[in-house]
Amino acid sequence: MRPVNLIPTEERHGSQSPLRTGPLPYIVLGALAGLLLGVALLVMTNNQIAEKQDEITSLKQQDAVTQQRAQELAPYVQFSETHRARMETVSSLADSRFDWERVMSELSKILPANVWLTSLNASASSQSSSGESSASSSGGSGAGLRGAIAGPALEISGCSTGQEGVAGFVTALKQIDGVTRVGVESSSLAAKGGEGGGEGGSGGGDCRTRSFIAQFQIVVAFDAAPVPLPSEGAEEVVAETPPAEGESTTETESAPEG
Numbered sequence: 008m009r010p011v012n013l014i015p016t017e018e019r020h021g022s023q024s025p026l027r028t029g030p031l032p033y034i035v036l037g038a039l040a041g042l043l044l045g046v047a048l049l050v051m052t053n054n055q056i057a058e059k060q061d062e063i064t065s066l067k068q069q070d071a072v073t074q075q076r077a078q079e080l081a082p083y084v085q086f087s088e089t090h091r092a093r094m095e096t097v098s099s100l101a102d103s104r105f106d107w108e109r110v111m112s113e114l115s116k117i118l119p120a121n122v123w124l125t126s127l128n129a130s131a132s133s134q135s136s137s138g139e140s141s142a143s144s145s146g147g148s149g150a151g152l153r154g155a156i157a158g159p160a161l162e163i164s165g166c167s168t169g170q171e172g173v174a175g176f177v178t179a180l181k182q183i184d185g186v187t188r189v190g191v192e193s194s195s196l197a198a199k200g201g202e203g204g205g206e207g208g209s210g211g212g213d214c215r216t217r218s219f220i221a222q223f224q225i226v227v228a229f230d231a232a233p234v235p236l237p238s239e240g241a242e243e244v245v246a247e248t249p250p251a252e253g254e255s256t257t258e259t260e261s262a263p264e265g
Contacts, residue, residue, distance in 0.1 A: 105131055105159045105232050110183060114161075117179040121172045124165035125214050131159050152190040152226040161227040166214035170194060173223045180227050187230040194223040 107129055118124075133154055153162055163180075167173045173194045180189045197215035215222050 105229070107159075110161070110185070110229075113183045114180075117182050119167070119172065119176055119179060121168040122165060122176045123167075123214070124163060125212070126162075126164040128162040129159070130162075133157055133160075152192050156226065156228045156230070159229040159232045161225075163225045163227065164223070166220050166222045168221075169219050170196070170221050173221050176223075177225065180225065183227070185229045185232060186227055188228045190226045190228070192224040192226055194221055196221050 110129070130153075133156060153160055167176055173191070177189050177191060180186060197213075197218050197220060213222060214220065
């Protein structure tokens, strides 16, 4: 037989006792737990916000102190930059100095006996040459071959005994230390009947007192030497590529000897 519990339902105990209150208490407990968790999260979030605000305030104070310090040190920074710029300028000027004393000494040693000079112009750059007047009677400074040379150069005018003497002088000029090219701007003999008609080689005059004497204008370039800094407002000059070894820039006018 199957047993039957005869105890009334409301008086039963244990696992067989009925649920008197229903699911409401569990719902209330869950809601309270969720509310407690939300309050905890809200408090943690507020604490984090407060910490970040304190950090922002501290960083703003540090930024203000740093900016004030930077303003105090600004004159020293400007002085340092000015000092550095002046040092660079001085170094550049020192590097661009050219030893004209050595060049003149070597020129005096290689000058042939059959060559005499009527003018000699030495310039560190084509800009400085363009502002100077040449003593030569034809062809001014800064024009022709000299204008195409950015660095130091010599402009030489004079006479020699014939075109062979001019050619020998060009060869001798190439022996000067630092010379990269020698250009003959002009070289011509006196016209027929001009014998004795010159001005005796006076400053910048025609030194061709005989028909066999050739008057020349030569430009000697030192392309490897440093080019001085261009003056403010001056146009920068691009250095021309030196000719290959064995080549020479020559433009010679030769007249038949009379």
